Amino acid sequence: MSGMGSWVLCFLFLFGSGLPVPIMNDTNWIKDLILTADVVEESAVPAMPLLFHFNDKSYYIGSIVKLNFFEAEQFCSYHGMRLLSITSNDENVFLGQSLIDHGFTSASDIFWTSGTRLPDEEHWIWLTTGSRIDFTNWAVGEPNNVGKVEKCLEVNRIKIPKKRDLFWGDQNCAGKLYFICEYKRPKTISYVIDRLNKLVNASDIEIVV
Numbered sequence: 333m334s335g336m337g338s339w340v341l342c343f344l345f346l347f348g349s350g351l352p353v354p355i356m357n358d359t360n361w362i363k364d365l366i367l368t369a370d371v372v373e374e375s376a377v378p379a380m381p382l383l384f385h386f387n388d389k390s391y392y393i394g395s396i397v398k399l400n401f402f403e404a405e406q407f408c409s410y411h412g413m414r415l416l417s418i419t420s421n422d423e424n425v426f427l428g429q430s431l432i433d434h435g436f437t438s439a440s441d442i443f444w445t446s447g448t449r450l451p452d453e454e455h456w457i458w459l460t461t462g463s464r465i466d467f468t469n470w471a472v473g474e475p476n477n478v479g480k481v482e483k484c485l486e487v488n489r490i491k492i493p494k495k496r497d498l499f500w501g502d503q504n505c506a507g508k509l510y511f512i513c514e515y516k517r518p519k520t521i522s523y524v525i526d527r528l529n530k531l532v533n534a535s536d537i538e539i540v541v
């Protein structure tokens with residue numbers, strides 16, 4: 333079994349055991365995930381999770397598999413984190429530079445945040461905190477709500493190669509993208525590192541779906 337295949341099965345095992353995770357119980361969704369993971373593997377993205385820190389937050393780059401907005405939030409929360417919120421220019425620049433440092437600058441490197449305007453389809457909020465989005469860094473022409481179905485907020489480094497900060501855009505929430513989780517850093521980061529190590533070390537688990 334390939335390393336990525338093991339990762340996918342590990343992922344399915346974690347979501348299929350323990351706490352109830354309604355979305356993950358959908359068989360068709362699981363088939364989609366496996367198919368998506370095969371595509372991800374072919375694109376040779378980094379095989380290991382990435383973790384970095386800024387002020388009191390730690391961030392995890394979800395680049396193992398592409399998920400929709402809701403699945404991404406579920407992945408983060410299941411693993412003790414939450415989907416990304418960006419509350420300042422400093423944080424936005426830091427994240428942009430971090431993605432550059434880790435090589436996430438290709439056209440396929442687009443990441444879900446927890447930003448959405450689903451509640452009233454007008455005002456943007458961070459879903460995970462309930463806070464209104466005050467600081468923004470929309471790219472020119474965004475948010476453009478193409479097809480009137482773009483209700484969730486993605487970030488990427490595609491269109492501003494000479495700047496360090498993140499480009500923001502609205503996107504269809506059902507789209508499959510990478511994602512960034514965040515975690516309020518405790519006094520020691522050992523808890524987060526321990527959880528990620530468990531994810532990595534569990535890669536030999538085999539599950540029959």
Ligand SMILES: [Ca+2]
Pocket residue numbers: 474475476477478482501502503
């Ligand atoms: Ca858009």
